[in-house]
Structure formats: C-alpha cells, structure tokens
Amino acid sequence: MTNPSTLYRGGMLHCPADPSATALLVRDGRIAWLGVDADAPSADRVVDLAGSLVTPAFVDAHVHATDTGLALSGLDLSGVRSAGELLDAVSAFASGLPGDAVVLGHGWDESYWAQRSLPDAAALDRAAEGRRVYLSQASVHSALVSQAMLAACPDAAAAPGYDPSGWLRRDAHHVVREVALASVNRVQRAAVQRAALRRAASLGIAAVHECGGPGTSDESDFAGLLAMSGDGVPEVYGYWGELLGAAKARELGAVGAGGDLYADGALGSRTAHVSAAYLDGEPGACGHGYVTAEQVRDHLLDCAAHGMQGGFHAIGDAAISTVLDGFAGAAEKLGVDGLRAARHRVEHAEIMNRRLIAGFVEYGIVASMQPAFDRLWGGAGRMYEARLGLSRSLESNPMGAMHSVGVALAFGSDSPVTPLDPWGSVRAAVAHHSPAQRMSVRAAFAAHTRGGWRAVHLDNEGVLALGAPATFAVWSTPAGAQRGLPVLEAEDPELRGVDDPTPLPVCRATVLRGDVIYEEGSA
Structure with missing residues (x-):
C-alpha cells in the first residue's frame, strides 16, 4: 500500500529541465510528477504554494551541531566590540547560573575591536564570580578561559599553545575544550543538537555534514547526533577526523x-x-x-x-x-x-x-x-x-x-x-x-x-526531477525571482556587495524525502 500523495501547486519551480513547471506531485518520498497546474494529477492532499518559489533544499557541508546548539541557547559573544563588553556579557550571563556551573560562550572576534587587548584569566574569574569560564573565539581554534578553568585542567599547562593569561591555542586549547564540553550532560547535549538541526531545517537545509573527531567532539556526542539523522530533522552525514x-x-x-x-x-x-x-x-x-x-x-x-x-x-x-x-x-x-x-x-x-x-x-x-x-x-x-x-x-x-x-x-x-x-x-x-x-x-x-x-557520493540528489527524492524547500522571495532562483542583488550596482540590502528569501517549508521537517508557523 502506498503512502498518501501530496500535490504542491501554484508555485515557481527551480526545474531547469522544465522551466514552465508550477506543480509537483510527491508519492512515497519521490517526485512522481512535474508540470503545470492545469495538467496536475489528483492527489490525496493538495498544498497551495501561492506563488512561492520551490528549489532543491540546501546541504550545509560543514557544521558542528553541538556547538551550534550551545551558541543558539547560550552566551553569544559575536556582537561584543571590546574586552569590557565581553566581561559585562560574561557577568550578566553568569549571574543566573549555579555557583558550580561552567560559563560556555562563543563568537568573540578581536579583529573587529578598536582596542584589541583581551581580558585575562583573572578578569574572567571576577566577571563570573569564580565560576569556570570557556569562551571560544569565532574560529573555535582558541579560547579565553578563567583561572578556575585553568585550575580544573592541570594538563593544559604542559601542552603547546598554553598561556597563563588564559588565551589558549593548539593542544592546550583542545585539553581545556574537552573538559569544558564535558560539563554538558547527555540530555542537554541531545537537546542542543536537536535545536541546531531544527534551526537548519527552518532555513531550508535538509542535510548537514557533521565534522567531529578528537579535539572537536567526543565519540558519544558524534554517535548521538548521527542517531537523530532524518528523525523529523535534516539528515546528518558524519565525518570523523x-x-x-x-x-x-x-x-x-x-x-x-x-x-x-x-x-x-x-x-x-x-x-x-x-x-x-x-x-x-x-x-x-x-x-x-x-x-x-x-x-x-x-x-x-x-x-x-x-x-x-x-x-x-x-x-x-x-x-x-x-x-x-x-x-x-x-x-x-x-x-x-x-x-x-x-x-x-x-x-x-x-x-x-x-x-x-x-x-x-x-x-x-x-x-x-x-x-x-x-x-x-x-x-x-x-x-x-x-x-x-x-x-x-x-x-x-x-x-x-x-x-x-x-x-x-x-x-x-x-x-x-x-x-x-x-x-x-x-x-x-x-x-x-x-x-x-x-x-x-x-x-x-x-x-x-x-x-x-x-x-557524500549521492549524485542523484539535489534536483527537482521526475523520480528524484522529494527533498526541497519552499520560499517567499521578497525581492522577486528570475529563472527559478531568487533575486539576491540590488538593481543598483552601487548597492551590491557584502552589505547588499536586498532582502533574502524566507523559508516557508522544508521537505525531506517527502516528509515535512519544517513548516512556517509550526512549533
């Protein structure tokens, strides 16, 4: 017995083989028909696209789901522009935590600061009122840590990249990072991983490549994430480094x-x-x-x-x-x-x-x-x-x-x-x-x-074509669309570039092998 079929109609499809297509039929996880609305077959369910753009869903080829989930729910330092702002952010975040908690933050980037001096471990201790602090730099290849965190990681002092100031790089950073992330228990880890995958789905991403390995994530973290793959969230393809x-x-x-x-x-x-x-x-x-x-x-x-x-x-x-x-x-x-x-x-x-x-x-x-x-x-x-x-x-x-x-x-x-x-x-x-x-x-x-x-050697994926997996995203395109893709650049050449004000598409739904893993307005 086949699963119920769904007809998506009334849209614009990114389908180079049939540029006039406005509808597609999904059956058993695959695209069973493509064409114009007038020729659409009957289906168990009909979705009105209301002029939305339909494209193959995105794949993010390099992510760290646990760190992403922690950044989404934790201390985001990407907006701080000085050592003082960083310390203020740590103080505000730490004030709501138990005394034995670890302050985990991410995203500081001193290259944006007018004064690029960094706070030292003692200053972080004061800001966090003695709590252990681990703050990864935007690259995640170094971190600022507090004296309390250094004391909890005595092996770091003998590792390359150690600095008593608390700015750790290379092997010393890996030693402390492992201890810091170990403070996140399995239940918390699973929650932040799923939050990261749900965030990806809300952006039209149907698959991610998770990059793990020693110094990045442990085996249980990696295996736990792979076990979530495709379970109402994007598929996860793992690389162990x-x-x-x-x-x-x-x-x-x-x-x-x-x-x-x-x-x-x-x-x-x-x-x-x-x-x-x-x-x-x-x-x-x-x-x-x-x-x-x-x-x-x-x-x-x-x-x-x-x-x-x-x-x-x-x-x-x-x-x-x-x-x-x-x-x-x-x-x-x-x-x-x-x-x-x-x-x-x-x-x-x-x-x-x-x-x-x-x-x-x-x-x-x-x-x-x-x-x-x-x-x-x-x-x-x-x-x-x-x-x-x-x-x-x-x-x-x-x-x-x-x-x-x-x-x-x-x-x-x-x-x-x-x-x-x-x-x-x-x-x-x-x-x-x-x-x-x-x-x-x-x-x-x-x-x-x-x-x-x-x-990942899946050569028949990533297209809207007859018989292909029904993996796609539905978009509203506030700047319009041309030839099956959204307009991403301003009409005025003077406005184009990295700060182009043209609004980007907004995801209305993400479908993975026929299953809706994100729908605008859903919980």
Missing part, C-alpha cells in the same frame, strides 16, 4: 574519515600554516602544521583499505601543500584514478594559489568551502588583511577560480564559526570581495545544494 581512523569512522557510522582532521589551525588564531609570516603576529611566525606528508599519505591509504572517503582540515597554503604532497605519495600506491574515485575532501582551503588549485583538479578533491568567511573577514580593513596583507587577502577563498577550472565545490557554514545562513552564503560567493573570485547565483546555489550531496 582522526588520523589513521578509517576503521573507527566506519564503526561510528561516519561516511568519511576526514572533516576536522587538522592539517593546521585557523587564521583567526594565527595557527593556520601559511608560507609567508603573519604581518600582525610574532616575527617570522607562520602558524603550525599538524601533519606530515607521510601521515597524509598513510591516512589516505588507510581510507582506501577500509573503503572510506578521507579528508583534512587545511586552511593555509603551507598546510594545503603538505596535504597535496601526501596525495602524491598515495597516488604512487593507488593511482590517480583511485584517489579521484574516492572524492576525498579538504575543508576550508582558504589560502590557495594556482599550483594548489591544480592539485585539487588532478586528484579530484572536493573543496568544502565557506563563502561567509570572505564576507566577514575578507576585503580592506578586515582580519585577512591584518593577518596577510591586502593582496594576499584578496586571493583568499578562491571559489570562483576553483569553480572555473572544475574543482568540485560543496558550500557550508562551519557553524557556529559563521551562522547557518544558506542564501547569505550564496550571496557571499556572488559578491566576493575580489571580483575575480565571484560566482554566478546559479553556480553558487548548485555548490550549496547538489554539491553537498555529491560530496
């Missing part, structure tokens, strides 16, 4: 042994491994590389032995170069075609050059990128320029150049590093600070939809 951990990744239910397998750190924390020294750091400092080419090679061979997709977090050009040297070593054993078939990934790929882009093309590497990084930190006067200089900053996040030569792109947010905001990410790719790196709306949308499915 542990070196030589393909067997562990498979055991945990991951689709790949990669994601946040760190080849380096982050630009915000000056730990991304770059070939030329940071302009605003210690003299000669180029960040840190966490793996060797031989380790990259052996990890890829381990992935091949277990039939798993692999990948690495690599931001700086020196780290990406190391990763590609490892690919070359693996190719000697597996052949280039063998590597290409696996669709291994590199997360972020922020600082690139032509040689590195050519390596992505040669080995068929999927570039999992975050357009919002350029929107927030690219261009004159922002963090990339401070760290790298203007000319190098304008070469960052070269998604346009990569797309133009055939690199497979999968867009995401790295939430909570940047918010879940798929149309905002599409517009960020269209309005890149460097004109040479800009993409069309159609190409950027494809990277954020079909690109995410292809990155």
